[in-house]
Amino acid sequence: MDRGPFPDRDEFGRYRNALHDGDRSLGTLIDGLRARGLAERTLWIVFGDHGEAFGQHEGNYGHTFALYDENVHVPLLVAAPGLIPRQVRSREVVSLIDTAPTILDLVGLGTPAMYQGRSMLDGEPRMALFFADYSLGLLGLRDGPRKFIYELDSGRSRLFDVERDQPEKIDLSPREPDRIHWYAQHLRKWSAAQKARLSTTQRPMGLRPPLRRLPV
Structure with a gap:
């Protein structure tokens, strides 16, 4: 990776150059698919x-x-030629956990x-x-314009209106x-449910069933 167009005197400059390099790489991928006639089917x-x-x-x-x-x-960018008729910039709150259901919806399949x-x-x-551990x-959580941050152990909380206070400096709690x-x-209920979900899906390596060959 070359240095890129931004001064790299600090972490922010280096970060912007990394984004520039990623954007250029994505452009190369798109150009390759277009050259193969696959871009409109992707x-x-x-x-x-x-x-x-x-x-x-x-x-x-x-x-x-x-x-x-x-x-x-x-x-977050979604492009589905032939499935999404026009360009829309949405301000709706969504989560990355919604990605797989969105793909299934676009191709006409139900969500498990x-x-x-x-x-x-x-x-x-x-x-x-969301969480950080x-x-x-x-x-x-984000609930419309409201952003709530909660410390699980101490119970300390902060509430922001991110539409009126984008820097998140005014605690409304x-x-x-x-x-x-x-x-x-x-x-707290969501956190407990996630822990319970993980405890039922994770097994010690010795108790996991052997991998099966997938059908070709």
Whole structure:
């Protein structure tokens, strides 16, 4: 990878150059599919698996130790030639867990009951739920313009209106105790359900059934 068009004197410049290189690589892939006549038969979903923090909040660098928008808000692009008729920029709250149900919806298949996500195309409002377990055991959610962050061990919580307060500096939790209580309960139940789900799906290596050859 070359240095790219941005000054690389700091981490932010190097990060922008990495994004530039990724964008160029994606362009090469698209050009290759077009040259082979496959671009119009390809369903594209391009997203970031996490954000990246550069000190917007004290001590918040990288992407694993906090749940501010710089950590969890990611780009998401869906392109489905022949299936999505026009370009739309949506402000709806969705989650990456909705990716697989959206693919199935686009190709006309139903979503299995075991899936936790929903198709992004159903038009129904939803919450996005997320967590970080590298530091404090943080849980969070987006509910429309509201962003809630909850520390599982201490019970400390913060509430932001990310439409009016994009930098997430004004904590509204003292003003809305009933909402805070409901959000905290919802996140605790969700966290417990995820742990229970993992405990039933993960087995010690010695107890796992042998792999079977997949049909060709």
